[in-house]
Amino acid sequence: MNGTDFIAHSPETKPFWDAAARGRFVLPRCRQCDRTHWYPRGICPHCLSKALDWQESPGEGEIHSFSVNRMGDQPYVLAYVALTKGPIMLTNIVDADPDTLSIGAKVKVVFKPSPEQAPVPLFVLR
Ligand SMILES: [Zn+2]
Numbered sequence: 001m002n003g004t005d006f007i008a009h010s011p012e013t014k015p016f017w018d019a020a021a022r023g024r025f026v027l028p029r030c031r032q033c034d035r036t037h038w039y040p041r042g043i044c045p046h047c048l049s050k051a052l053d054w055q056e057s058p059g060e061g062e063i064h065s066f067s068v069n070r071m072g073d074q075p076y077v078l079a080y081v082a083l084t085k086g087p088i089m090l091t092n093i094v095d096a097d098p099d100t101l102s103i104g105a106k107v108k109v110v111f112k113p114s115p116e117q118a119p120v121p122l123f124v125l126r
Helices: 011-021
Strands: 026-030 052-056 060-069 076-083 088-093 106-114 117-125
Touching (some): 011 026
Antiparallel strands (some): 026 052, 060 106, 076 088, 106 117
C-alpha cells in the first residue's frame, strides 16, 4: 500500500509527475482562492476553479496522524503529514523505526523510485 497510489496519471497532473521525476515537489495552487491543495487534480477542491498554477514546496511539515501496519513482511507507516506551508497530505513515512514516530514529529519529503511509475513523494524524519 502506498499513500500516493490514488494520484491519477492524467494530463491534469502531468506537471506534478514531471516535477517529481526531477526530484522537485510541486503543489497545485489556485489563482482564484490562493490556496494549495492535495492531491493534485485539475480543479480546486475549495472553490471549483480550474485556474491552477504549480508552486514549488519545500516539502517540510510534521506528522498530523499516523498508523503502523504490521501485517506484511515489513511494517509500513501510513500518515497524514501537515505541510508547513500547505495542505495536509496522505503519504507514507519511510526509513524510520515505526516505534520512534510520534504526532508532531518533523518530516520532509523524499522521492523514491517505484517499479512501474514516476517517483512518488514520501516522507522521512528530519
Ligand atoms: Zn480555489
